[in-house]
Amino acid sequence: MWERRYRLAHRNGWVYVCLMAGIADVLDWAKQQVGSRVPKADLDQRDPDYIREQLPGLWLLASLYFRADVRGLDRIPREGPVLLVGNHSGGNLPPDTFVFTLAFCSYFGVERPFYQLAHNLVVSMPGLGSLRKFGTVAANHDNAMLALESGAALLVYPGGDYEVFRPSWERHEVDFGGRKGYVKLARDAGVPIVPVASVGGQEAALFLDRGQWLAKLLMVDKLARLKSVPILLAPPWGLVVSDMVPRLPLPTKIAIEVQEPIDVNIEAGDDDVVHKQVMESLQGGVDRLAAERRFPVIG
């Protein structure tokens, strides 16, 4: 009897090992599939004429629907590469990104090279290929360096999918989730950091939870670098999980403040010091803009 039990346990152990190996193989395969769909950064895909034709539509959306207000564009260096670092809001339909892109292109002209880093899923998602014409490239250090070394302005949201899905009651908190690789990027490229503070985006829906536990449970954190599978209330669906299905953002008033450039040279101190400076600048800007809001969404 003991021998039989031993054989059974031995066999079950093998089944378990084989099962885990199978899952690992499937995960690796899925990861490769997702990775292979992320387009290589090709800065030449940015198309100024295409952007110019899209600006009136974006202007209508920004001016009438989101009643956006963008200030301080004159603080951005007039030429040369610059790293624009913003706090991110609004889930997978972030109004702050397109409002700032519209403002930058209107102020400096579509001719000034301007790129934006986005999550792998955004740049590889079917139907969003046109974003590459706007200058959107997959978020990684190599692509960012490529853009900055070409002399372009680069917009990054270090908080990414962690910050963009924060609960709506934390809407006025700048939280990069400890990510500060952008400081190293600015140092490596030798470019100033210009903080870009914004408010309003997190009121485009009622974000309830980041859903990091769900991301782990579904293993999309390993498969697709998705750290969050958010849970939110949004029209027309009501309760939404993952924010992958198109929804109607609420017409929330967006306010953006561009702040004074921060030098990242050696004298500025180590990465932590610069990171702290950027966070304080952004939080100060968000607090100022938030203090001007009387009501959520309405502004």
Added chain:
Amino acid sequence: MRVQRQCVIDADRDTVWKVVSDPDCYPEFMASLERWEHVTEGPADKGARYIVHWKIGSVPIGGVVEVSEFDPAHDLAWIGVSGVSLRGRFRIRDNGDGRTKVVFRLAYESAGNLLGIIADRVAARQVGRNMTQTLKNLKQLVEP
């Protein structure tokens, strides 16, 4: 889209021209001016270029403009070189009794086909208000 506003200023044409032809006066009387910079050096004349942005709607709209007509005490016109396609003009004419009639015209056209046409029409109201305010400011600046 063409928008026009006019006013009568209690001053002679030369006095009005002195302000209208001075680039340094534009931040004082041009309403909703978000950005005004010299691109070329030297005094205002035909061919001089400036960067001009007005806050229209949510963002600054404009670009580089070039002076296309510089007829002292008569006409000052410009065209947009980059940004939104744009033509502008100050017409300065005698109104009798030593007063001067100033006509301010802006014609602009956004890219983007149908959305461009809609955007132009939507913007026209605010552009018109800005032009009215500009002429009021000019009047205050010129009249003693």
